[in-house]
Amino acid sequence: MANKQVRLSTEELHELKQLMGALLAMLSFWSLFSLDVESMSMLLLGGAVALVAFCCPRWVARIPTLVWRWAGPVMLLLIGTDFILNIPEFIPPLVRMVVLLIIYRMLAPRNLREDKQVILLCLFCVVISGVLTVSLLFAVQILLFAPLAMALLFVICLLDRGKEAKPHVIDWEQFQWSSFIRRVWRVLDLRIILLCAAMFALVVAVSSLLFILTPRFDFNRAIPFLELSTQARSGFSEDVRLGDVSEIQEDNSVALRIDLPGMEAVSAAPYWRMLVLDKYSDGRFRVSHSLRAKPFRIFEERRELSSTALPLSQRRGELWTFYMEGGISRYLPLPGDYGLLRFQKLQNIEWVPEVKVLGLDSVGQNVFSYQVEDLKFNSRFAAGERERAILDSLPLEVESPVEGEEERLAYPLTTLELSMSAPSKDVLGVINQEISGGAELNAADYSRATTSYLWQHFAYSLMPDIEWFMGNDPIVSWLESGSQGHCELFAGAFILLAREAGFPARMVVGYAGGSWNTLEDYFVVRNRDAHAWVEIYDAEDQSWLRVDPTPGRGSSDPEMMVQGSMAFDSGWSAWVDSLRIQWYRRVVNFEQKDQVELAATLKDVLLDYYVAFKEGLSRWGLRLKSWLLHPLKLGSLRPLAMLMVGIVVLGAVWRGRYWLLGLLYRFLRRPKALDPVRRQAGRYMIRLKAKGIETEVMAELQALRFGPEQSLRVAKPVFIRARRALKR
Structure with missing residues (x-):
């Protein structure tokens, strides 16, 4: 049937x-x-x-x-x-x-x-x-x-x-x-599935080729409404409350991926500096109004941003590429001096040269990439002209603004401001007396002594203990009653103590640390690396000295280079993340220069294959000519014998194709409808019917196709008669 x-x-x-x-x-x-x-x-x-x-x-x-x-x-x-x-x-x-x-x-x-x-x-x-x-x-x-x-x-x-x-x-x-x-x-049907898979592979290949060859088109600039913005993380905004940065540390997702010249280029204790907060009031650090506006903040549309802070003798053209995930912050990580910073396109930026902070006009939802040449990790940042002119001529004490005049002080005076009650200031004075012992210290010595004091009296914890005192500042209350705290409390306590002692100080937020992905050789910074630290003004050196008063981050001496071991990412998560960096390198960061280079590479590869093909044909032609001139030469008989053996093998395979297919289908236990004899009979039936040939062999083919299973020996004469009918 x-x-x-x-x-x-x-x-x-x-x-x-x-x-x-x-x-x-x-x-x-x-x-x-x-x-x-x-x-x-x-x-x-x-x-x-x-x-x-x-x-x-x-x-x-x-x-x-x-x-x-x-x-x-x-x-x-x-x-x-x-x-x-x-x-x-x-x-x-x-x-x-x-x-x-x-x-x-x-x-x-x-x-x-x-x-x-x-x-x-x-x-x-x-x-x-x-x-x-x-x-x-x-x-x-x-x-x-x-x-x-x-x-x-x-x-x-x-x-x-x-x-x-x-x-x-x-x-x-x-x-x-x-x-x-x-x-x-x-x-x-397996054939349909394979055909669809082949068509899909062809579509993917053609799409990839079009992606390479099509001129670059920036959707965000051509269609502005497609550029979506979102909110920055609370710890990386212009207004940071105590605990905002520590909340980010509970997130293990990737924040930054960095392509750099080599693993040795990363500092032993890398600090990825993002934002400077100069204004403090009642447990809240923020950017002052004066630092948000001109003349400190410059609003421009730039493709490149050069810097004169790095001497020409230190410029080698080493390229760093940053990929910052969306929804992090509108401020970009810049750990130190650099030669040139380059964006993918013309970009609206907010550049604050005095505090070495660079921001975008909004927080994007997608990955933002930029490149930096000859990037260095700074433990000191040179003070700007306005900062030096004001801070070097100040008395040790700055009067706090009265109520209702909170913005009377402009930057950099805000780095000395103490907006708190007199009892809170008295607490800070007592602690400073214990720290200095009545001696006059410079910024580096004071930083070392204050950090040691905080480490001796407090431990690090994401769950701080604070006993609030009526009328006291929250950080001062922690200094009086606490025993453990997070990085904002340590940094905030250091800043208040330094300001009370007459040292300008400001909070810095960003990331500290990271790990190395060994699969694709790039540096990874996760949200759990979010951190807050301090920069204190050193009048002797006219620079801002980085100080990290949080325990477990290294030496209490800010001048000492911390030697730490590099963490390495491996395993399944590192492999998945390496796919993302490939996507960012080859797709997200794919611009016209890369397009030209890739097209030139493809052209060179095709030309090399063409030249090799021509040379191969020429060699075979010379060999054939040599054999025709000397057919009986011993060296010419060997390829001729190999050719004859190949022809014999191919002929044997062709003649025994039905037997081989039958053996394969029996081994795979395929259904009878896929038997090679039945399939070949069906092909002959289709060809005879298409030509309108009605002969007795059609009935024999139908018996082979739909009747009992037959061997090749029985079916072969029928196939021969079918071929003769087709030839006639």
Whole structure:
């Protein structure tokens, strides 16, 4: 009896189409989760609805038809209201609108045009997420989306009944997952799967080639509304409260990835300096108003920023590339002096030369990369002209502003300001008397003595103990009653003590430490490395000296270079993170210069292959000419013998191909329908039928194809007669 080919019914194709649409919707909602567009509740709702529509389609079928009749006007009203309430914001309401449309199209009965709308809406979600975040996750999502969308389009084409086709209402009450999966599995054909895989590989290859050859196009500058901003982490903003930096240390995710000339280029104790906070009041450090505005802060649009702090003799052209994750801060890590800083494009920056701080105009959601030439790690930062002019001519004490005049003092006087009650100042004075013993100390000696005092009396902990005293400053209360504290408390206590002693001091926040990824050779800084430390003004050297009063960070002597062991990343997490750095190197940081270099490299490789091919042909031609001139020469007989052996082997394989295929299929235990004799008989039948040949051999071929299994010895005469019929 003939084996009938298994096919899905029209109802089953509609069911498959609806389920694949739910899968696409889940994938699109997943892609939008990486965007900070204030639509998390809407995305969670969409994901839950898509999951229910995929796992329990019977529930969707029970939605009354009246719902779809009123859904359109209600959605239009909601979308219009959302856009009006969020003016001038454009992206968040747009994302919510697309999510609502996907939910509606996913649940409601659909025709051909509406099926294509589902694919386009889901594609919009994946692409907009990729454009705005430029993350490695986007590459995974688009690789999942492409084959699923192609398969859905294939099913849609199978169900196409023309323009007059109406939406098909699926009878989900008879649906059973077990029988549906078995039917789909039986329909799957290995040849179709391999063909689709080959087509998908071709699409990926062509897309990669177009990516290399297409001129660079900056979406953010060409389409400004696509540049989304978000909020900085509280510990890396212009206003930091006690505990904000320590909260970041509980996060183990990567904050910075740095390509550098070599592992030896990293300092033994690297401090990735980001932001300077000069103003203090009631347990809160912040950037003063004077330091936020001109003349200290320069607002420019630059592609490059050069520095004169690094002498020409120390410039070697060593390149550092920073990749800072989105949502960290708008201030960039700059650990010290450098020769040249370069962005990928023209960038709006806020440059504060006096305090060596560089910021962007907003906090981006995607990875921000920039390059620095000849970067150094500074333990001292030279004071600016304004700082020297004011601080070197000051008396030891600066009067605190009266209430209501908190911004009367401008930078750098804010680094000496003590806005607190007289009892709190008295506590600081008593501690300073114990630290100095009445002797006059310079900045370095005072830093060493104060750090030793803090280490002797307090221990480090992310859970500080503070007993609050009425009328006292919170840091002063900790100095009186505490026994353990985090880095902000140690840094804050040092700053208040230094200011009371007459030394200008300011807080610095950023990262301290990191690890080395041995798989791709780059430096990794995680959010757990967030830290706060101090810079104290040294009038003798006219520079700001870095001091880290937190225990466990090295020596109490700020002038001593700390020798520490480098931490190394390995294992599964390091391997996954190495994929991200490759993505940032080859895709995120891929600009016109890299494009030209890669195109030139491809051209050179192709030319080398072409030259090698020509030389190979020339050598074979010379050998053939030599053999024709001396065919019986001993050296010429060897390649001739090898050629004859190869021809004999190929002929034997061709003549025994049916036997070899039969042996292979018996070894693989394939079904009888894939027997080589049956398959060859089917091929001859198709060719005879295509040419309109009706002979007696057709019946014999049908017997071989659909009848009992026959050996090659029985089938071979039939195949010979079929070939003769085709030749005639």
